[in-house]
Amino acid sequence: MSVAIITGASSGIGAAVAVEFHRRGWKVGLIARRDDLLKEHVEAMGEGAAYATADVADEKGLTDAILKLESELGPCDLMFANAGIGDGRSARHFTSANTLKIMNVNCAGVIHAFAAVLPGMLKRGTGTLSATSSVAGFRGLPNFGPYSASKSYVTSLLESMRIDLRPHGVGVTTVHPGFVVSELTSRNAFDMPFLVQTDKAARIIVKGLLKGKSEVNFPWQMICLMKFVRWVPNWLYDRVIAIASPTTPKKEAE
Amino acid sequence: MTPFGIRKRLKALLGLEGGSSSAPQPPALPSYDVVFDCPDGSTYTVSAKEGDSLVYAAGRGPQPISTGCTDGTCGTCRVDVLEGAEFLTVADGHELKTKADVGVPDAQRLACQSGVLGAGVRVKITNILGEEPIDP
Ligand SMILES: NC(=O)c1ccc[n+]([C@@H]2O[C@H](COP(=O)([O-])OP(=O)(O)OC[C@H]3O[C@@H](n4cnc5c(N)ncnc54)[C@H](OP(=O)(O)O)[C@@H]3O)[C@@H](O)[C@H]2O)c1
Ligand code: FES
Numbered sequence: 116m117s118v119a120i121i122t123g124a125s126s127g128i129g130a131a132v133a134v135e136f137h138r139r140g141w142k143v144g145l146i147a148r149r150d151d152l153l154k155e156h157v158e159a160m161g162e163g164a165a166y167a168t169a170d171v172a173d174e175k176g177l178t179d180a181i182l183k184l185e186s187e188l189g190p191c192d193l194m195f196a197n198a199g200i201g202d203g204r205s206a207r208h209f210t211s212a213n214t215l216k217i218m219n220v221n222c223a224g225v226i227h228a229f230a231a232v233l234p235g236m237l238k239r240g241t242g243t244l245s246a247t248s249s250v251a252g253f254r255g256l257p258n259f260g261p262y263s264a265s266k267s268y269v270t271s272l273l274e275s276m277r278i279d280l281r282p283h284g285v286g287v288t289t290v291h292p293g294f295v296v297s298e299l300t301s302r303n304a305f306d307m308p309f310l311v312q313t314d315k316a317a318r319i320i321v322k323g324l325l326k327g328k329s330e331v332n333f334p335w336q337m338i339c340l341m342k343f344v345r346w347v348p349n350w351l352y353d354r355v356i357a358i359a360s361p362t363t364p365k366k367e368a369e
Numbered sequence: 370m371t372p373f374g375i376r377k378r379l380k381a382l383l384g385l386e387g388g389s390s391s392a393p394q395p396p397a398l399p400s401y402d403v404v405f406d407c408p409d410g411s412t413y414t415v416s417a418k419e420g421d422s423l424v425y426a427a428g429r430g431p432q433p434i435s436t437g438c439t440d441g442t443c444g445t446c447r448v449d450v451l452e453g454a455e456f457l458t459v460a461d462g463h464e465l466k467t468k469a470d471v472g473v474p475d476a477q478r479l480a481c482q483s484g485v486l487g488a489g490v491r492v493k494i495t496n497i498l499g500e501e502p503i504d505p
Contacts, residue, residue, distance in 0.1 A: 149501075200499035205439040208481065210428035216498055258438065298501070302435065304443025364440035 120144040123198030125152035127297030131317035144184030171224030196228040196246040201262030214261040221265035240284040293337030404491040423480035435496035444471035446480040449493040456487030
C-alpha cells in the first residue's frame with residue numbers, strides 16, 4: 116500500500132486530498148498545527164491514517180513529524196506540501212515581518228517537506244513530490260504581493276526540480292488551483308470567480324497526481340485566463356488588472 | 370555616481386565649497402510605542418511613526434494582523450481598542466459605513482484605517498495572519 120504525506124491537512128484542500136487518497140486505498144499521514152482537527156480526520160478515516168502536528172516553517176519540527184509518520188506508515192511515496200497562508204494587503208502596508216511570515220510557511224514549508232523525503236525517494240528510485248502553488252503565482256496580483264511571490268517561488272522551484280529528478284525516478288507535480296472553498300478563501304473580501312468546491316478540487320488533484328502529471332491546473336476557465344494574462348505586456352497588464360482583478364480593493368479601483 | 374558627484378561631495382565634506390552640503394531633510398516624525406495583545410494571550414510592542422496605520426505597525430511584529438483589502442472595505446482587520454483610542458486618527462465616513470455594512474461593533478476599529486497619533490495605544494488583535502479568525 117502506497118503512502119502519501121500531506122501538509123496543511125487539518126482543513127480545506129489538504130484535508131480533502133487526504134480523504135480522497137485514503138478512499139483510493141492509500142495510507143495517509145496528515146500534518147498541520149491543529150491537533151484536534153487532525154485527530155478528528157484520522158479517526159473518521161480509520162485504519163491507514165495517522166497524523167503528526169508540526170509548524171511547517173520549523174524545519175526540525177516538520178522533519179520529526181515526517182519521520183514519525185514514515186515509521187508508522189512506511190516510507191513516503193508521495194509528499195503533498197500544501198500548507199499555506201496569505202492575506203490581501205496593499206504594498207502601502209508592506210513590511211518584512213509580515214512578508215517573511217508568508218514566505219516561511221508557503222516557501223520554507225515546501226523546502227523542508229521536500230528535503231525530508233527526497234533522499235529516501237532517490238535511494239528507492241521512486242516517489243512523487245508535489246506542492247500547492249496557485250494561479251496567483253502566474254503573475255503578481257494586486258494587493259497580494261507576498262502571496263503571489265511565494266506561489267511563483269513554488270511554481271519555479273518545482274518546474275526546475277521536475278527536470279532534474281525525472282531521470283532518477285522521482286516525479287514532480289505542481290498544483291495550481293483557482294479559487295477553492297476553504298478557510299483561506301472564506302476570508303476573501305471579494306467575489307471569487309469560478310469557485311470550486313473542496314471535494315471536487317481534491318478529486319481533480321488526486322487524479323492528476325496519480326497520473327503523474329507535471330501540473331494539475333483547475334478550473335480550466337481560470338487557468339485559460341491566467342495563462343493568457345501571463346503573456347500580456349506590462350503596460351497593458353498594469354492598467355487592466357488594477358481595474359479588472361477581483362483582488363483589487365474597491366476603494367483603490369475607484 | 371558620476372565623478373563630478375564624487376568631487377562635489379568630497380569638497381562639501383572638506384568644507385571647500387560654500388552653501389549647504391546636503392538637501393534639506395524633512396523633519397523626523399515622532400515615534401510612539403503601540404502595544405498589541407494577541408488572541409493567544411501574548412503581547413508585543415512596536416514603535417510606530419506618527420501616522421502609521423495599526424496594520425503597518427503590527428506587520429513589523431511577530432503576529433501581523435490579518436487583512437483583506439487594507440482600504441477599509443472588508444472589516445477583516447478589526448481590533449478592540451483597549452487603551453488610547455483618542456491617540457488614533459478619527460474614523461472617517463468610509464470606515465463607519467464598512468463597520469455598519471459588515472457588522473463591526475462600535476468599540477472596534479479597522480486597523481488599516483487607524484493611524485497612530487500619540488503614545489498609550491493598546492489594542493487587541495482579533496485576526497492574526499495565518500491563524501484561525503476569531504469572531505467578534
Ligand atoms: N482555497 C483556494 O482558493 C486556494 C487557491 C490556490 C491555492 N491555494 C493553496 O492551497 C493550500 C491550502 O489552502 P486551503 O485553501 O485549503 O486553506 P486552509 O483551509 O486555510 O488550509 C491551510 C492549511 O495549512 C495549514 N497551515 C497553515 N499554516 C501552517 C503552518 N505554519 N504549519 C503547518 N500547517 C499550516 C493549516 O492548518 P493549521 O492551521 O492546523 O496549521 C491548514 O490545514 C495553500 O497553500 C493555499 O495557498 C488555495
Ligand atoms: S483590511 Fe479590509 S478593512 Fe482593513
